[in-house]
Amino acid sequence: MSMPLEELNYIGLSEIPAMENSEKLASKGLNLKATELRLGLPGSESPERDNGLGVLKGFTSGAKRGFSDTINGDSGKWVFTGNGGSEVDLGKNGALFSPRSVNGSGSECTSLKEVVPLSPKAVHEKKPQISAVNGHGVAPAAKAQVVGWPPIRSFRKNSMAVNPPKSDEDAKLGSGCLYVKVSMDGAPYLRKVDLKTYSSYMELSSALEKMFSCFTIGQCGAHGVPLRDGMSESRLMDLLHGSEYVLTYEDKDDDWMLVGDVPWEMFTVSCKRMRIMKSSDAIGL
C-alpha cells in the first residue's frame, strides 16, 4: 500500500510526466538560474529568463501600483515602497545562492549564500505616511500592491468591492466624500475620484485628463507615434475631445450612460463608477 520509499531526485524526473523543462535541466545541467528559488522581498529582480521577457513585463500584469513613483529612475527597476532609489533593490547582488552543480550535495548547503539580510529600516525609512490633504487626483507616495496582502479572502474582498459607495448624504453627518472608480480602457489600473470635490463637468474632465495622461503615452507609442513628455497632456486632450475616447458612467440602475446629459448634481448622486471608453466600444450610447 505504501509507496516505495525511494529517494526521488528532487526534480522528480522519473515518475512525473510532462516535465520537459526539468529534463532539459538534467541533461544540459544548464540554466539552473531559471529554477532558482527566488529571494525575499517583493520588488527584487528576477534572473533572466529563456523567453526573453523583459523585466518590466512581469510588472505590468494588472497589479495596482503607483506608476511613475515606482520606476526607479532610468534603471527600470521596481522597488517595493516606491521610494526612488531606495536601497531595497536586491537585484543581482541579492542573488542568492552559489552556482550549483546538478549533483549538488548536502555539503553545499552550508556554503549557500544567505541573502543580504534586509534591515527592515532600510526598506521603510520613508514610511509612506500619507497625509490626507494629498490633493485629489494625485497618486500618493506609492505603495506597491503586494499579492495576497492584506490577507483578506478573495471572496470578502470581492463582496466589499461590489458594494456601491454610499451616496446617501442624509445617512452621514458631515460626510463629505463620494468616491467613485474610474477606469480607462487599456490602462493597467483604475483610479478613484471624489465627485464632491468638483462642481462641474469641466473640473471633472480636466482632473481626469491629468490622472490618465500617463496611460496615453503607451497608447500613442503603440501606434508608433513618438512622444515627448511635454506633449502628453495635450495629446490626451486631443484624444478625449477628438473621437478616440468617450467618458461614460454607470448609474444606479446599472446602465452605462454618457457623461454630460444630466445636471451635475443629478450626475453625482446617480453615478456609481466611470469608464473612459474607446469610441469604438461606445456604440449605442
Next chain:
Amino acid sequence: MVPDPKRCNSCKDSASSRDSPEWTRPSAFPDEVLDRVLSLMESHKDRSSVSLVCKDWYNAERWSRSHVFIGNCYSVSPEIVARRFPNIRSVTLKGKPRFSDFNLVPQNWGADICAWLAVFAAAYPFLEELRLKRMAVSDESLEFIATSFPCFKSLSLLSCDGFSTDGLKSIASHCKNLTELDLQENVMDDLGGGWLSCFSENFVTLEVLNFASLNTDVSFDALEALVTRCKSLRVLKVNKNITLEQLQRLLVRAPQLVELGTGSFQQDLMPRVYAELESAFNNCKNLHTLSGLWEANFLYLPVLYVASASLTFLNLSYACLTSSELANLVAHCPSLRRLWFAVIIVSKTEVLDTVEDKGLEAVGSSCPLLEELRVFPADPFDQDIVHGVTESGFVAVSRGCRRLHYVLYFCRQMSNAAVATIVQNCPDFTHFRLCIMNPGQPDYLTNEPMDEAFGAVVKTCTKLQRLAVSGLLTDLTFEYIGKYAKNLETLSVAFAGSSDLGMQCVLGGCTKLRKLEIRDCPFGNAALLSGLEKYESMRSLWMSACNVTMNGCRLLAKEMPRLNVEVMKDDESDDSQADKTGSGHQYKIPVMTELTCTQILKIASLETARK
C-alpha cells in the same frame, strides 16, 4: 506499542498475564466499559491519544470512531483511512494551504475530493456528512456524492472551488434525507438555473440552509415553500437578492430560527410592511445569530432591535455600517459574544482618524460579554483611503470586554504601548491576529519595531493558541514567541524578522506548534533545516518569498523522507491563472505510513511581487 500485561487491564491476548503473581486483581476494564467510554468521546485529539495506549485500545477506538478529521488531505491516503476506521459516518477534510485564500497558491494545485469519494463510496456506503474546506470539488463530484450515499445528510463547503450551481442541483434532487447544505465563500460558478427548486415537494428534513454567498436568484416561491414545510429549519442564510419584504414572509414561516442571514437590508418599505417586519422579528424568540444585512440602510436597522437582546453572534462584515450606526445597533445587543464588522470610511479629511474607533468604543461599553471580535477593513485595496480603526478602538474594546479571547483586527496604525494595555486588560487571549496593514510598519508613536507588543502578548496570554504578527518586527519578536508561547499551535508571519534566528527560535521553543505559515521573511535554509525534528509533529509549514533555496528543500526531503515536501515554482507569465500542467514544476512526493501522519511542507518560490 507492545502492551504491558501488568499495566494494561484490558489486554486479553496474553493469557499468561492472568497467572502472573502480580496480577491479583480481576480485569477492571471489560470491553463494554471501554466501548461505552469511547462512545462518549467526540474530540479527535482525545481519540488519537486513546488509540496510542495499547493495541486493544487502538482497536476499540478505531471500531467506534464515527467521525474522522483530516486536517491536511495530503497527510494520509483515503485507503489508509478506510482501512483503519471501518465505521465512519462523517468526514471533515481540509485541503489547500490557508494562503490559497490570498491567491498565493497556483491554480490546479490539487486537493481534489474525487479520489476520496471513490474510496468512501466503497468503504462507507452509509456516509452521512462531508465537511470540506479548501478542497477542489467538481460538479461531477457533487453528483457522485448525491447518488452514492443514500443516507447522506450534511454537506458543508467552505472556501472550496470548482463546482457550479449544477452540482447543487444534483444534491437537491437526490439527497432525500438532507439536513444541511452550508455553502460559504466558495469560488463557484453561479449559473442560476433554479437549483433550489430541485428539492422535491416531499422533502421536509432540512435544518440548515446557507446560500448567502451565491449571486444569482433562487425562486422565491420555491424557497418559501421549502421553508414552510421544513419545520426543523433552524439556520437560514439567504443571499443578497432576497429583499426585505421577502425576508418578512420567510420569517413568518420560520419563527423557530436560531441563525438568520438576511438578504439585502435596503428597500423602500411601506410603513405597514415595516411594521410587519418588526413583528416578524419579534416572533423569532430563539434568534441568536444574525448576519447578511447587505447594504444595510440605517433606517431599517431598528427592526432588529426587538430581537437583538438575545443575539450572541452578530456578523456585520458585509453590512458596511458607519460607526454611529454600529454604536446604535450594539447598544441593543447586551448579550453579544461574537461581533464581526467592517469599517467603512466616512470622512477623508481627518488625519488622525478616530471616527471609526467610536464604534468600537460603543462596543466596549455595550457588550461586556464579548468574547470574539473581528474587524475587517472595508475596501482595503484602495490606496487613496488611509483611514480605518486605530489602536484606540482596540484599547476601548479591551477595557470594556474583559472576556475577549479571540480577536482579528485590521488597522492602519498600532503602538507597542496600546498592545501591552490591551493584553493587560484581556489576558485570556487564545487567538490574537493583528494585521497592521502596511507591511513592516513600526510603532507609529515611537518609530520602533513592534517587538515589545507581541512580546507582551506572549508573556501575558499564556493560553495563546493562534498568533498572527505584523508590523516592523526583528528577531526579538520570535525570541519572545519561542520562549513564552508554549501553547501556540498556529503562527502566521509576513514581512518580519531579521535572520534565521527568528524562525529557529520559534521552531525550537514552541513545543505545540502545528501550523507555521511564513511569507516574505528573511529566513533561509539554516532556519528551515533547524526544524527537521519538529516537522513530523506539525500539520504543515508554508514558506514563500523567503531565502530558502532548492538545495535546502532537497536536503530536507532527503533527511526527512516521510515528509511531503513540495516546491511550487511559478511561471514568468502575466497570466498567473494559466494552466501550468505543462511547464509548472510541481513535485509531490507522497510517502505514507501507517500509524503516524506525514506532514506537508510547502516551500513556494512564487515571486509574489510580480503579480
